Amino acid sequence: xxxxxxxxxxxxxxxxxxxxxxxxxxxxxxxxxxxxxxxxxxxxxxxxxxxxxxxxxxxxxxxxxxxxxxxxxxxxxxxxxxxxxxxxxxxxxxxxxxxxxxxxxxxxxxxxxxxxxxxxxxxxxxxxxxxxxxxxxxxxxxxxxxxxxxxxxxxxxxxxxxxxxxxxxxxxxxxxxxxxxxxxxxxxxxxxxxxxxxxxxxxxxxxxxxxxxxxxxxxxxxxxxxxxxxxxxxxxxxxxxxxxxxxxxxxxxxxxxxxxxxxxxxxxxxxxxxxxxxxxxxxxxxxxxxxxxxxxxxxxxxxxxxxxxxxxxxxxxxxxxxxxxxxxxxxxxxxxxxxxxxxxxxxxxxxxxxxxxxxxxxxxxxx
Amino acid sequence: xxxxxxxxxxxxxxxxxxxxxxxxxxxxxxxxxxxxxxxxxxxxxxxxxxxxxxxxxxxxxxxxxxxxxxxxxxxxxxxxxxxxxxxxxxxxxxxxxxxxxxxxxxxxxxxxxxxxxxxxxxxxxxxxxxxxxxxxxxxxxxxxxxxxxxxxxxxxxxxxxxxxxxxxxxxxxxxxxxxxxxxxxxxxxxxxxxxxxxxxxxxxxxxxxxxxxxxxxxxxxxxxxxxxxxxxxxxxxxxxxxxxxxxxxxxxxxxxxxxxxxxxxxxxxxxxxxxxxxxxxxxxxxxxxxxxxxxxxxxxxxxxxxxxxxxxxxxxxxxxxxxxxxxxxxxxxxxxxxxxxxxxxxxxxxxxxxxxxxxxxxxxxxxxxxxxxxxxxxxxxxxxxx
Numbered sequence: 001x002x003x004x005x006x007x008x009x010x011x012x013x014x015x016x017x018x019x020x021x022x023x024x025x026x027x028x029x030x031x032x033x034x035x036x037x038x039x040x041x042x043x044x045x046x047x048x049x050x051x052x053x054x055x056x057x058x059x060x061x062x063x064x065x066x067x068x069x070x071x072x073x074x075x076x077x078x079x080x081x082x083x084x085x086x087x088x089x090x091x092x093x094x095x096x097x098x099x100x101x102x103x104x105x106x107x108x109x110x111x112x113x114x115x116x117x118x119x120x121x122x123x124x125x126x127x128x129x130x131x132x133x134x135x136x137x138x139x140x141x142x143x144x145x146x147x148x149x150x151x152x153x154x155x156x157x158x159x160x161x162x163x164x165x166x167x168x169x170x171x172x173x174x175x176x177x178x179x180x181x182x183x184x185x186x187x188x189x190x191x192x193x194x195x196x197x198x199x200x201x202x203x204x205x206x207x208x209x210x211x212x213x214x215x216x217x218x219x220x221x222x223x224x225x226x227x228x229x230x231x232x233x234x235x236x237x238x239x240x241x242x243x244x245x246x247x248x249x250x251x252x253x254x255x256x257x258x259x260x261x262x263x264x265x266x267x268x269x270x271x272x273x274x275x276x277x278x279x280x281x282x283x284x285x286x287x288x289x290x291x292x293x294x295x296x297x298x299x300x301x302x303x304x305x306x307x308x309x310x311x312x313x314x315x316x317x318x319x320x321x322x323x324x325x326x327x328x329x330x331x332x333x334x335x336x337x338x339x340x341x342x343x344x345x346x347x348x349x350x351x352x353x354x355x356x357x358x359x360x361x362x363x364x365x366x367x
Numbered sequence: 368x369x370x371x372x373x374x375x376x377x378x379x380x381x382x383x384x385x386x387x388x389x390x391x392x393x394x395x396x397x398x399x400x401x402x403x404x405x406x407x408x409x410x411x412x413x414x415x416x417x418x419x420x421x422x423x424x425x426x427x428x429x430x431x432x433x434x435x436x437x438x439x440x441x442x443x444x445x446x447x448x449x450x451x452x453x454x455x456x457x458x459x460x461x462x463x464x465x466x467x468x469x470x471x472x473x474x475x476x477x478x479x480x481x482x483x484x485x486x487x488x489x490x491x492x493x494x495x496x497x498x499x500x501x502x503x504x505x506x507x508x509x510x511x512x513x514x515x516x517x518x519x520x521x522x523x524x525x526x527x528x529x530x531x532x533x534x535x536x537x538x539x540x541x542x543x544x545x546x547x548x549x550x551x552x553x554x555x556x557x558x559x560x561x562x563x564x565x566x567x568x569x570x571x572x573x574x575x576x577x578x579x580x581x582x583x584x585x586x587x588x589x590x591x592x593x594x595x596x597x598x599x600x601x602x603x604x605x606x607x608x609x610x611x612x613x614x615x616x617x618x619x620x621x622x623x624x625x626x627x628x629x630x631x632x633x634x635x636x637x638x639x640x641x642x643x644x645x646x647x648x649x650x651x652x653x654x655x656x657x658x659x660x661x662x663x664x665x666x667x668x669x670x671x672x673x674x675x676x677x678x679x680x681x682x683x684x685x686x687x688x689x690x691x692x693x694x695x696x697x698x699x700x701x702x703x704x705x706x707x708x709x710x711x712x713x714x715x716x717x718x719x720x721x722x723x724x725x726x727x728x729x730x731x732x733x734x735x736x737x738x739x740x741x742x743x744x745x746x747x748x749x750x751x752x753x
Contacts, residue, residue: 030684072680075700118750119677120684 002028005124005164006117008109009033009063009071011056013187014128014167016063017175020182021166022126023067030072030120031064033057034108036197037077037085059187066184076112083107085198089211092204093218095264096337097242099151099306100196105129106154106288114159126164130172131348136161138290138348143171150306153341153351154288208239222267224250227260227276238262241269244277244333258333278330279357281313284340285322289350293318300325301343304334304354310343324358371686372732376572376725377521377549377665378690382615383574383726389618390576393611401608402599411610418610418617425620426566426583427557434582434604435613439548439569440472441593442582445604446544446565447476447515449590451485454512454542457589462486464506464514464541466498467708468522473515473546474704490516494710495659496525503535513542518550518566522705522721523656524665526554533562542588548572548580552623553631553662564588568620570612574726575619579612634724635663637733641722642666644737649744653715655706664725669711669718673747676700678720681743687736689722 005027007019023029033056057073064071084103091098109127117125130141131149138160141147167175179188195202209219218239223231233250235241240248245259249271258277261270282304294300296318301310302325311331317324325340334357341351393414399407401415416430423430436442447463454460463480465473467489481487488511491502498516507514514536518529529545536543544565547556551568558566565588570579584590584603596605623630642654645668655667670678675691679700682689691700706716722736 030680070683072676072683074676115750116677116680119747120680 002026003124004028004030004120004122005126006030006032006113006120006122007126008113008128009060010128010193011059011063011187011190012128012193013179013184013190014130014172014175016060016128016184016187017179017182018126018128018164018166019063019069020067020184021178022164023069024182025166027124029067029069030122031060031067031069032072032074032113032116033060034080034113035073035075035077036080036104036108059190062186063184066186074113074116076108079112080104080108085207086211088196088198088204089208091337092208092239093212093216093264094337095218095238095262097335098337099339100198101151102154102339105152106156110155110159110163114162117162123162124164125159125162126166128167129165130168131165132168132346133160133163133165139168139346140343140348141168145307146172147307149343149348150303150339150341153290153339153348154286155290157288157290160290205237205240217267218264220267222269225268225270227270227272232271235269238264238267238269243335262336274332277332279327279332279334279359280330281316281324281326281358282331282334282340283322283324283355283358284352285355287318287321287323287350287352291347291349294349300349301345302327303341303343304331304338315342322355323352326358369686369735371688372736373688373727374722374724374732374736375688375690376727377721377723379571379577380574380725381727382571382576383619383622385622386575386615386619390611390615393614397610399610401610402597414614415608415610418613421617422581422613422620425556425617425624427559428583429586431601432558432583432585434584434600435608435616436580436582436604437578437609439470439546439567439572439580442567442569442580443470443472443515443544443546444476444479445582445590445593446567446584447473447513448479449593450513450542450544450565450588451480452483452591453589455485456591460510460512460541462488462506462508462511464488464490464511466490466492466516466527468492468496468520468525468705469515469517470521470546470548471704473517477515485512486510492708493659496520496523496656496709497659498527498532503532507536507539507541509539509541511539511541513544515544515546517546517548518556519547519553519662520656520665520705521549522665522703522719523667523709524549524661524663525656525659526550526662529563530561533564537562549662549665551620552627553664555627558583558585565590570616570619573619573623575615576612579609579616581616630726631663634728637724637728637730638663638666641724641733641737642668645740648737648741652744653711655709655711655719665721665723667706667719667721669706669715669720670744670748671715671718672751673718673744675718675720677747678718678743681747682720682740685739685743687739689720691719691721 009015009031061071084100088098088100129148130146132139140149219237224233225231241259249257255273257271260272260276298315313325313327316326338354340354342349397410399411401412419430451463465477477487488506491499516527533543542564545563546567548569564585566583568581571577594605653669702716
């Protein structure tokens with residue numbers, strides 16, 4: 001009997017090609033589009049979103065019809081709202097900068113959707129992510145410009161052996177070529193969705209306001225200050241800022257200024273020159289390992305931003321829920337709420353949510 | 368895979384061969400516009416008139432009391448909005464009343480009443496699914512223009528006492544509408560015997576195609592049109608009539624009514640067998656509305672510890688077609704407003720599976736579902752506790 005795979009389909013080119021490739025490889029493909037509450041069925045104040053809008057659902061359905069496989073729409077709204085949207089809002093309220101896509105992968109796609117796969121006796125689960133699997137380990141996507149492994153560190157390690165990432169071994173350009181080859185003209189040239197699916201027009205403050213009220217502390221006026229407490233201006237809500245940001249800061253300084261810290265308890269946005277943005281180490285929590293946890297003292301490569309160049313460092317501390325890494329060279333804009341992802345070359349070792357930059361002195365590295 | 372099993376007749380039914388045959392000439396040589404004065408027009412007009420007469424006969428109505436619509440939703444909208452707009456203008460009655468378990472076609476129209484400045488009132492429903500008499504007497508008062516109560520509920524099959532409710536509405540001078548989309552062919556409908564003022568039916572639930580419905584409008588009932596244009600159907604429903612589909616609807620209605628008693632007996636026996644088997648294998652399953660009078664073709668079952676979305680997928684992949692609550696346009700499932708109105712707890716409501724029997728239902732199919740469903744349920748529950 002053919003092996004069944006549940007493919008998460010957004011109606012975009014990557015997941016559509018993923019499904020088509022799996023059909024070609026002989027799998028018993030079942031397509032599913034998750035309804036996450038970011039589209040509106042023509043009601044409410046949110047415009048139709050590119051990711052799970054009605055149009056996207058229709059595109060995914062049309063692709064499945066073309067491939068001759070069943071398609072379902074799965075309502076994961078309440079779980080998504082609890083696990084992803086709520087956390088997003090709370091993190092901003094704490095002066096941090098969350099990545100909801102990470103939590104969506106961890107909790108929605110590779111946990112809740114896996115349960116749906118179980119319910120239909122699908123051994124496999126597939127997505128259109130640009131990352132690869134090899135011997136039960138997760139690796140970077142082949143296309144360095146598209147590599148999405150940064151967003152996948154949080155998934156349950158046991159799920160890796162059930163995952164298929166059919167486009168991870170090709171470039172985006174190749175994916176589009178394959179889409180044309182397979183006759184998927186409907187979506188072959190579809191634009192990439194850049195926004196977070198539930199954040200219309202990239203205006204995250206609007207989402208926070210809807211959940212916490214427009215007068216929430218994180219959206220209310222507060223001071224711009226220097227690290228020593230000198231007030232240098234006023235802003236209209238710290239949730240509108242992220243570490244490393246230059247836009248919207250007061251002028252009149254000799255050097256370009258950046259957000260270097262957010263202090264939610266005093267609503268302060270702390271600014272400073274580039275030198276104050278550099279961190280020598282990083283502490284992350286909610287750690288998840290995709291391999292056996294390496295021992296303290298191990299060398300790792302890390303990324304603190306999507307598409308940042310990997311930096312080298314040393315694991316100082318590894319506990320059940322927390323890691324601390326000392327960096328060989330300082331790294332700019334280590335931002336609480338973003339992800340710390342640890343690599344060994346192409347292999348993804350694991351990751352965590354950045355708690356803060358740390359200032360512990362580097363151990364002397366053997367030559 | 369074994370022969371697929373269609374258990375979703377409340378969603379739609381296949382077009383009957385007799386109906387298709389009756390419609391055929393109107394897609395060919397008898398293509399005329401019934402408003403034209405020439406021979407082609409006359410032929411089409413004759414067919415349309417005859418269809419209206421035949422459909423009227425099945426309902427105990429006069430032909431002029433029938434208005435063909437494009438679907439059940441249009442008929443419901445025309446009844447609610449048409450009566451409310453007319454009566455508000457002429458005798459100042461500003462409220463419209465319905466049950467919370469109506470089809471969205473009625474609830475949507477009711478909400479539009481509120482949007483246009485009227486008052487929207489919802490009756491209370493007992494846990495059994497039956498309308499609460501006290502709330503009916505309170506809300507259906509002399510400020511109400513129209514009251515709408517569906518005869519047979521599409522999700523749980525519960526029947527309302529339409530004759531009694533229609534009479535009580537009339538005592539307060541309130542126009543009474545019933546959505547009989549699911550009732551047609553399942554209960555005896557006779558406009559001479561039952562004093563409803565308006566009644567909606569839909570073609571595709573009874574073996575006619577999608578895209579045709581009808582509204583019975585008792586003589587003298589005030590109804591404003593929804594559309595404006597030509598004088599078709601006395602100006603009640605402008606637009607060139609869909610002759611072929613009207614002919615199809617009349618034929619389907621005749622066949623359905625002729626077979627009603629026999630078919631209902633057959634479906635009731637099959638459903639009883641199905642429910643008994645399911646309750647035996649799944650003792651904690653809940654069958655919604657089972658304590659109330661029900662039409663024989665619907666069963667709505669919730670199994671604690673399961674969710675309808677997963678079960679429906681698993682059933683579909685085994686070739687069994689059922690449905691859950693109301694599906695929205697994107698196809699995803701939202702908790703049923705009907706079960707919610709009955710006070711069914713959310714976890715149980717989100718587990719509901721509706722199986723609806725009809726012309727395609729066989730003894731063998733029921734036996735297979737009675738075996739497969741408990742097996743899938745057991746698996747789902749195992750996963751839920753894993």
